[in-house]
Structure formats: structure tokens, C-alpha cells
Amino acid sequence: MIKDDKTWYASWFNTPFYHILYKDRDYAEAENFMFNLTNYLNIPEDGKILDLACGKGRHAIYLNKMGFNVTGVDLSENSIAHAKQFENDTLHFDVHDMCKPYHEQFDAVFNLFTSFGYFENEEDNLNTIKAIKSNLNEYGFGVIDFLNSEYIIENLVEEDIKTVEGIDFHQKRHVENGYIVKDISFTSEGQKYEFQERVRALILADFEALFEKAGVYLLDVFGDYKLNKYHKKTSERLILIFK
The missing domain is CATH 3.40.50.150 (Vaccinia Virus protein VP39)
Structure with missing residues (x-):
């Protein structure tokens, strides 16, 4: 991974x-x-x-x-x-x-x-x-x-899968220490990847x-x-x- x-x-x-x-x-x-x-x-x-x-x-x-x-x-x-x-x-x-x-x-x-x-x-x-x-x-x-941020947090989709160009992007969202966090995991050409986006909930x-x-x-x-x-x-x- x-x-x-x-x-x-x-x-x-x-x-x-x-x-x-x-x-x-x-x-x-x-x-x-x-x-x-x-x-x-x-x-x-x-x-x-x-x-x-x-x-x-x-x-x-x-x-x-x-x-x-x-x-x-x-x-x-x-x-x-x-x-x-x-x-x-x-x-x-x-x-x-x-x-x-x-x-x-x-x-x-x-x-x-x-x-x-x-x-x-x-x-x-x-x-x-x-x-x-x-x-x-x-x-x-x-x-x-x-x-x-107030609208996003109120309407947060905690988990979904988005498929683009044959890649299934697994997305999980939560709020942590004042940040809106999205964990992204997927597999491409047999290789597993994990990334995270963190944006301050200003x-x-x-x-x-x-x-x-x-x-x-x-x-x-x-x-x-x-x-x-x-x-x-x-x-x-x-x-x-x-x-």
C-alpha cells in the first residue's frame, strides 16, 4: 500500500x-x-x-x-x-x-x-x-x-464510493479537532493507495x-x-x- x-x-x-x-x-x-x-x-x-x-x-x-x-x-x-x-x-x-x-x-x-x-x-x-x-x-x-463549513458539517456524507475512470474511490468524512477530514482509499493497477484531505472548518x-x-x-x-x-x-x- x-x-x-x-x-x-x-x-x-x-x-x-x-x-x-x-x-x-x-x-x-x-x-x-x-x-x-x-x-x-x-x-x-x-x-x-x-x-x-x-x-x-x-x-x-x-x-x-x-x-x-x-x-x-x-x-x-x-x-x-x-x-x-x-x-x-x-x-x-x-x-x-x-x-x-x-x-x-x-x-x-x-x-x-x-x-x-x-x-x-x-x-x-x-x-x-x-x-x-x-x-x-x-x-x-x-x-x-x-x-x-457550517453547511458542510450539517450535511456531511460520512461515507461513499465514487467511481471515475474505472477507479473506485472510497471516501470517508468526519470532523476532527476543528478540521473537516476526508480519507480517500483506492486501488489502481493492483496498487493500493491512501490519501487524506484536511481543511480547517473556518x-x-x-x-x-x-x-x-x-x-x-x-x-x-x-x-x-x-x-x-x-x-x-x-x-x-x-x-x-x-x-
Whole structure:
């Protein structure tokens, strides 16, 4: 059995299996979210956007097609190596640790699809927000698209099996020490694998405290990708706009 004991996100996000498990993500919904978000923020034509923890670049690629100058960064070398095939004069990808400031400033910094709250060192949550602040220009906006922990915990599916590309992914979920935990086990080509996802069950008040410490200002909160109002008991997402 292969069980990787490195920092879970550094190992799991770098495997092909992570992308197989989540390959059915709704691209139309993601594109609609990017359209709604850029319109709401009124990002200037050909404005600069940093996609923080961009994975293989699906959001960054679409934002670039909309006419924006986009940089996508991620800790996963494999994901960035894949994304680089899509680079052009106004689309670039780079391996980067989002806890640290990037070397440019932008009209917007997007941290999407719950790419936050999984650090071993909780101080890195604050460091990431500080880094986002430093990467915003005078008129720039930060966006964190996080899961709504209160809704997720209330509606937690404790166990299921998801079959993708002939692989049965056994998924078990529980809450432990303030984290939403998912244990993932599967067999591929006769080899057994085990991975775990751990995301801090942060709520709106936690983000407000982090923002205050980082010296940024919360401007708006939305509860879904259509930018409807946030309700802590019924919204699936917690989308925070700040500067």
C-alpha cells in the first residue's frame, strides 16, 4: 500500500489521481462564476489577475480567454508543468508557495475552490492573506472562495464510493479537532493507495479575525457562484471579497 506521509496537499495535489477524482467539476458553473465575479469587481479590460493555487489552470485559462492578463501559481510542480502548455503573452504559470508574496501586483487576486485552510501551521492562513494584500495594487480586490463549513458539517456524507475512470474511490468524512477530514482509499493497477484531505472548518467570524490581523477590509460576502447572499445554514459556499 502507498501512503504518503508528506504534507498531505503537497503529495495528494501532485498525483494524477487527485485530478481524476475531481474531473467531473462543473466547468460551465466555474466559467459563469468567473464572468459574474469579474463583472462585479469591474476589473479593467486587460486587467491583471493572480490565480492563487491555480492547479492545472482551468480558471486561469478561462479568465485569459475573457481578455485578462493572468498569472497562475501553485505549489504542485506537476500541475504547473501541465498548465504551461497553455501559456501565451498574457497567460503565465509559475511554481509558488501562496504563503509568501509573489513578485508582482495585480488588479485582483483569486483564491478559488477551497484552496485555503489546509496548512499544518495555522499561522500560514494569516500569512496567505498578508501575501494577497501585498500582491494587490491600489485598486485591487482579493477573493477567497471557501466552502461553507457550517453547511458542510450539517450535511456531511460520512461515507461513499465514487467511481471515475474505472477507479473506485472510497471516501470517508468526519470532523476532527476543528478540521473537516476526508480519507480517500483506492486501488489502481493492483496498487493500493491512501490519501487524506484536511481543511480547517473556518467560519465567517474566523475570516473576519484573520482579515483584521492582516489589515484588510471585508467588503462583501456571497453564498454561491451566482453571487447570491450568504446564509450560514443554507449556502454551500463562503465567498469573501476584500481589499
